[in-house]
Amino acid sequence: MKVHFIGIGGIGISALAKFMAGEGHTISGSDIRQSEITDELALKYGAKITIPHHADAVEGADMVIHSAAVRKNNPEYIRAKELGIPLYARKEALTFILKDKRVYAVGGAHGKSTTSAMLAELLPTTNALIGAICKTFHSNVRTAPNDRVVFEADESDASFLNCNPYMAVVTNVEPEHMEYYEYDTDRFYDAYRQFISLAQVRVLNGEDPFLSTLDSPAIRLFPSRDITDVEYVLIGGEPHTRFRLKDLGSFDVFGLGNHIAVDASLAILAALHEGEPLERVRENLKNYKGIKKRFDIIENRDDWVVIDDYGHHPTEIKATMEALKTYAQMRGFTKIRAIWQPHKYSRTMDNLAGFVDCFDGVDELVILPIWAAGEVEVPIDLKGAFSGYDLTMGDRVTKEGGAVKVLDAQGQVMKRFESDLVVAFGAGDITYQIRGLK
16 A cells, blocks of 8 residues: 555654555655654655645555644645545554554553563564664664564553554553543553553563552562662673573673663563573573663763763653763763753643652753643743752753753853763753754
């Protein structure tokens, strides 16, 4: 078929486009702006890309799939309706795209991209659809000539209920994206119950407060008991976590922190259940090189390291901060400077106290304007809330001339960071700013 994707530059919708291209379909798409993702789709997958959206882009399509961010007043959405072209939201499309697949679905509030990427390394002959760029195959998608799929399952719009999970691997459960669930925690938790019940095989974090209440048959990991001898080592100059899992011996995995050991352990248990030999699993885990924007070291010098991290929830940032403290000690750095671009007004308001707490330990904190992600602006006194920190309220940052520069609204340099450890947090365009690309 000829399949057109509205909002094809998004990480989730682009994964579906690449996967369907790998299945033999002809793909096209549109987005508001050009990006690395749209460039890759055009050059590697032969997709015709329209920037920005235009009604003519859907002409000749057999099917149109759109991201959750696309509104009904989008010109391509309207034109597809007029032409009678079958039109599906991404979550609806999952139902038929994955219906005949053996899906290893990885869900959870935190760590699902990391765990998905690890599992893809441990099951190296599978397809993979991940919500981040995996550094091993330099994409969010890997295609293979079989029906097995490692899939990052998203709870933000309950789309994980449509992914046909054969196996459900769940890292943890914490109320998030509550605007979708109308701030009804019962509805939120019930969605997870449904997701887990759909799977034939379940691999769960047995110490998660919610997951521990479920009586479904499952392979359960109890981190405080099953994971021992955790230590942090540099292998080839890169940070790794070494740990023992049950009676299975020692494992090395890229990244730092107890949460990395937990993610890896869940992936290991899932792979062993699928018949992968233990020693092959141990070796394949070493192939995992991390994912883009998760503890992503983008500048690495003896006196200066810059890290890009997708953390946009207090729990995620706190875990990364603990890893950063360890890494700073390993590298001999005396200061940690954090740059935070809050993501969504709703998330920032709902978790403000947690955000204030999670940056504990930074020597300097820079806060950029909130990345709205389509939400209506709401006034939030971030300067007042974070007054206990050595705080700079900047407009944007860039990396050039061997320094990270914090700029004001007029483009004047407010701060320069060119030594020690600098980390950027956020799910908006800060990943491009900290790389000097925007």
